[in-house]
Amino acid sequence: MDRPFIFINSAMSADGKLSTKEKKQVRISGKLDFERVDELRAHADAIMVGIGTVLSDDPSLTVKSPERREARKAAGKCENPVRIIVDSSARTPLDADIFKKGEGLRIIAVSTSAPAEKIEKLNEKALVIKAGTKKVDLPELVRKLKEMEINTIMVEGGATLNWGMLSSGLVDEIYTFVGNLIIGGATAPTFTDGEGFSETEILKLELLSAEKIEDGILLRWKVKEKMNQIVS
Numbered sequence: 108m109d110r111p112f113i114f115i116n117s118a119m120s121a122d123g124k125l126s127t128k129e130k131k132q133v134r135i136s137g138k139l140d141f142e143r144v145d146e147l148r149a150h151a152d153a154i155m156v157g158i159g160t161v162l163s164d165d166p167s168l169t170v171k172s173p174e175r176r177e178a179r180k181a182a183g184k185c186e187n188p189v190r191i192i193v194d195s196s197a198r199t200p201l202d203a204d205i206f207k208k209g210e211g212l213r214i215i216a217v218s219t220s221a222p223a224e225k226i227e228k229l230n231e232k233a234l235v236i237k238a239g240t241k242k243v244d245l246p247e248l249v250r251k252l253k254e255m256e257i258n259t260i261m262v263e264g265g266a267t268l269n270w271g272m273l274s275s276g277l278v279d280e281i282y283t284f285v286g287n288l289i290i291g292g293a294t295a296p297t298f299t300d301g302e303g304f305s306e307t308e309i310l311k312l313e314l315l316s317a318e319k320i321e322d323g324i325l326l327r328w329k330v331k332e333k334m335n336q337i338v339s
């Protein structure tokens with residue numbers, strides 16, 4: 108494969124929302140699910156989020172458990188996976204938590220139309236990769252990441268990046284943790300936003316497993332082909 112193995116992990120409410128209509132972060136996962144997410148992070152070569160998530164949540168995207176960080180180091184890796192922000196216009200704040208916390212390479216993926224001055228400033232804190240002219244060209248980006256020996260990418264949202272990756276055919280597996288709450292709101296981010304598939308393009312999934320975790324359920328999916336590719 109000329110791209111890394113890519114999976115999405117998201118926590119959503121029982122009505123499919125990732126956060127509130129004001130894009131305020133909601134604690135959907137419980138303690139055990141956050142442990143599972145930390146384990147996934149610890150085994151990934153890179154974690155990727157969209158700029159919308161950085162602007163809303165200001166995540167650090169570090170491996171939280173000291174034991175897992177030590178295990179990574181013992182395996183000759185950096186204590187954190189490479190942290191990647193998909194950010195077409197280079198809007199990442201220079202004081203974002205991702206720069207403040209933890210060791211390891213940060214990558215900001217921008218388009219060629221991002222302002223040069225901001226790119227220069229980001230370059231002091233991260234590796235800036237250009238892919239695409241107006242918005243980040245995701246297939247080109249992941250090819251470049253593969254060339255850097257990034258072989259496994261964990262995408263942690265948000266809704267628009269999930270759509271971008273899924274609609275570009277770049278996702279192999281999905282973990283959705285469905286928590287025991289209803290958030291509501293027509294404009295609250297859902298697992299996949301973006302423009303949406305038309306009827307003949309709808310993406311099919313295969314359910315790999317379903318596991319009750321505390322008061323929620325973890326679903327693991329394999330991404331199959333689009334509907335129009337299975338209709339003979």
Ligand SMILES: NC(=O)C1=CN([C@@H]2O[C@H](COP(=O)(O)OP(=O)(O)OC[C@H]3O[C@@H](n4cnc5c(N)ncnc54)[C@H](O)[C@@H]3O)[C@@H](O)[C@H]2O)C=CC1
Nearest residue numbers: 117118125126130157158159160243264265266267268271
């Ligand atoms: N519950 C959960 O597991 C998670 C929840 N969230 C929530 O999701 C919300 C953020 O989601 P969004 O606003 O949709 O932002 P997002 O994090 O999906 O970022 C979207 C941005 O990525 C950039 N981008 C560049 N090239 C792109 C491309 N080719 N395709 C798609 N995007 C591209 C665009 O600027 C776009 O606006 C927040 O409210 C956050 O709390 C985010 C992550 C996980």
Ligand SMILES: Nc1nc(O)c(N)c(N[C@@H]2O[C@H](COP(=O)(O)O)[C@@H](O)[C@H]2O)n1
Nearest residue numbers: 118133134135136164166167168169263
């Ligand atoms: N797995 C999961 N469960 C929830 O309930 C959540 N709200 C999220 N949010 C994601 O986690 C990121 C925070 O990462 P750090 O703790 O700062 O490392 C946040 O940005 C969302 O991507 N995830």
